Amino acid sequence: MKSHVWRPLWVLLGVIALALVARHFVVPSDFGVGERGFMYGFHRKSNEDDWKAFKVKYLTKEYCKECHEDKYESNMASKHNLIECENCHGPAIDHPDNPAKLVIDKSRALCIRCHAKLPYPTSHRGEIKGINPDEHNPGEECSMCHDPHKPDME
Amino acid sequence: MTNMKLTRRDFIMTAVKGAAVAALPLSAFKILSPSEAKAAIKEANVRWGFLVDTHKCVGCGFCVKACKNENEVPYDVPVTRTWVERYVVLKDGKTLIDTPHGGREGFTEQKVQEKDVDPKNIAKAFFVPKLCNQCENPPCVQVCPVGATYQTGNGVVLVDRTWCIGCGYCIMACPYGARFFHPIHKVAEKCTFCYHRITKGMKTACVDACPFGARKIGNLKDPNDPVTKIVMTERIGILKDAFGTKPQVFYLGLDDNVR
Numbered sequence: 513m514k515s516h517v518w519r520p521l522w523v524l525l526g527v528i529a530l531a532l533v534a535r536h537f538v539v540p541s542d543f544g545v546g547e548r549g550f551m552y553g554f555h556r557k558s559n560e561d562d563w564k565a566f567k568v569k570y571l572t573k574e575y576c577k578e579c580h581e582d583k584y585e586s587n588m589a590s591k592h593n594l595i596e597c598e599n600c601h602g603p604a605i606d607h608p609d610n611p612a613k614l615v616i617d618k619s620r621a622l623c624i625r626c627h628a629k630l631p632y633p634t635s636h637r638g639e640i641k642g643i644n645p646d647e648h649n650p651g652e653e654c655s656m657c658h659d660p661h662k663p664d665m666e
Numbered sequence: 667m668t669n670m671k672l673t674r675r676d677f678i679m680t681a682v683k684g685a686a687v688a689a690l691p692l693s694a695f696k697i698l699s700p701s702e703a704k705a706a707i708k709e710a711n712v713r714w715g716f717l718v719d720t721h722k723c724v725g726c727g728f729c730v731k732a733c734k735n736e737n738e739v740p741y742d743v744p745v746t747r748t749w750v751e752r753y754v755v756l757k758d759g760k761t762l763i764d765t766p767h768g769g770r771e772g773f774t775e776q777k778v779q780e781k782d783v784d785p786k787n788i789a790k791a792f793f794v795p796k797l798c799n800q801c802e803n804p805p806c807v808q809v810c811p812v813g814a815t816y817q818t819g820n821g822v823v824l825v826d827r828t829w830c831i832g833c834g835y836c837i838m839a840c841p842y843g844a845r846f847f848h849p850i851h852k853v854a855e856k857c858t859f860c861y862h863r864i865t866k867g868m869k870t871a872c873v874d875a876c877p878f879g880a881r882k883i884g885n886l887k888d889p890n891d892p893v894t895k896i897v898m899t900e901r902i903g904i905l906k907d908a909f910g911t912k913p914q915v916f917y918l919g920l921d922d923n924v925r
Contacts, residue, residue, distance in 0.1 A: 560824070560861075570875065572874050596728075625771070625772030631776070631785035634790040636721065638791075
């Protein structure tokens with residue numbers, strides 16, 4: 513056959529070879545079919561480690577207890593023992609190195625998350641002691657009268 | 667008899683070897699089924715599942731706040747990995763549903779979607795936390811054209827941020843609306859079951875933040891796990907069963923109004 517027939521074929525083969533070379537450099541070496549098979553498990557394996565290495569920010573009460581045992585004890589003895597320290601004090605992250613001081617959320621908005629009265633007969637929310645935020649000392653911080661660590665005392 | 671050289675040493679060695687073989691329990695030679703063999707390998711012996719007890723949720727929204735801070739989802743942008751819905755079913759049969767800012771500031775108003783609700787007219791009202799169902803058959807993974815989203819061996823669906831092209835197919839494919847576009851990374855974003863926490867033996871940020879134990883995470887392959895025990899013994903519900911996605915987030919006290 514004449515060369516003008518063969519020439520496009522060589523061009524095509526060249527394009528395929530180029531694509532394969534490019535693919536070799538672009539696709540990560542650990543890209544493949546994982547445990548869940550081709551349909552659900554087709555991925556870059558090292559991405560699982562990327563997600564595992566994500567920074568943990570909320571360290572829970574057990575971490576706070578290590579230094580602030582007195583505060584931990586007083587909280588655990590109160591009705592607010594259900595609530596994590598970090599829900600009001602903010603995530604510990606690397607405290608006490610970073611941040612050196614946690615910013616406490618003393619806002620009314622925080623307290624009324626639970627204590628704004630909602631008259632719901634079939635929800636546990638209806639049983640929580642609550643106020644009407646528009647009528648009960650509007651504008652004042654709740655902690656002026658109520659100690660969040662000992663909510664029973666006024 | 668003289669050419670049978672059985673020394674005292676040989677005799678003792680043979681006797682010890684024979685005793686050792688006889689002492690091997692028969693179970694050591696038991697042939698495992700493929701699933702048993704798989705279960706024996708620890709890595710494959712985890713399937714993360716989630717349990718939501720809607721009876722316990724009071725709509726405080728601490729879970730949403732903690733999730734956003736923990737997973738660096740911008741707080742003031744109206745996107746979130748988990749959210750809380752309020753259902754107020756009136757005595758005339760009407761149902762009011764809302765989720766202001768995904769419930770990140772909690773539910774503090776009696777008004778539902780700016781509408782006044784007469785407390786005497788409420789038949790039932792409750793809160794339903796929602797998050798990615800980490801489906802056994804995730805439709806969001808099937809549609810990804812580049813292999814950027816996938817399911818790990820322990821059942822969690824993740825997004826590879828370096829590989830996602832941001833086409834948004836997965837966001838459209840999720841029947842639960844659990845995916846969204848990350849405003850900073852410009853890729854598809856979703857709940858990871860706090861993969862960085864659960865793989866360290868911690869609980870997810872939302873589970874830790876919930877004061878009332880409405881959220882629980884556990885290993886469904888461990889029969890002694892508290893979550894597995896509840897899933898196996900109590901009457902649980904899942905969302906949008908008919909889609910065949912096989913959600914692994916189970917609900918206690920699910921109402922017909924919740925979809």
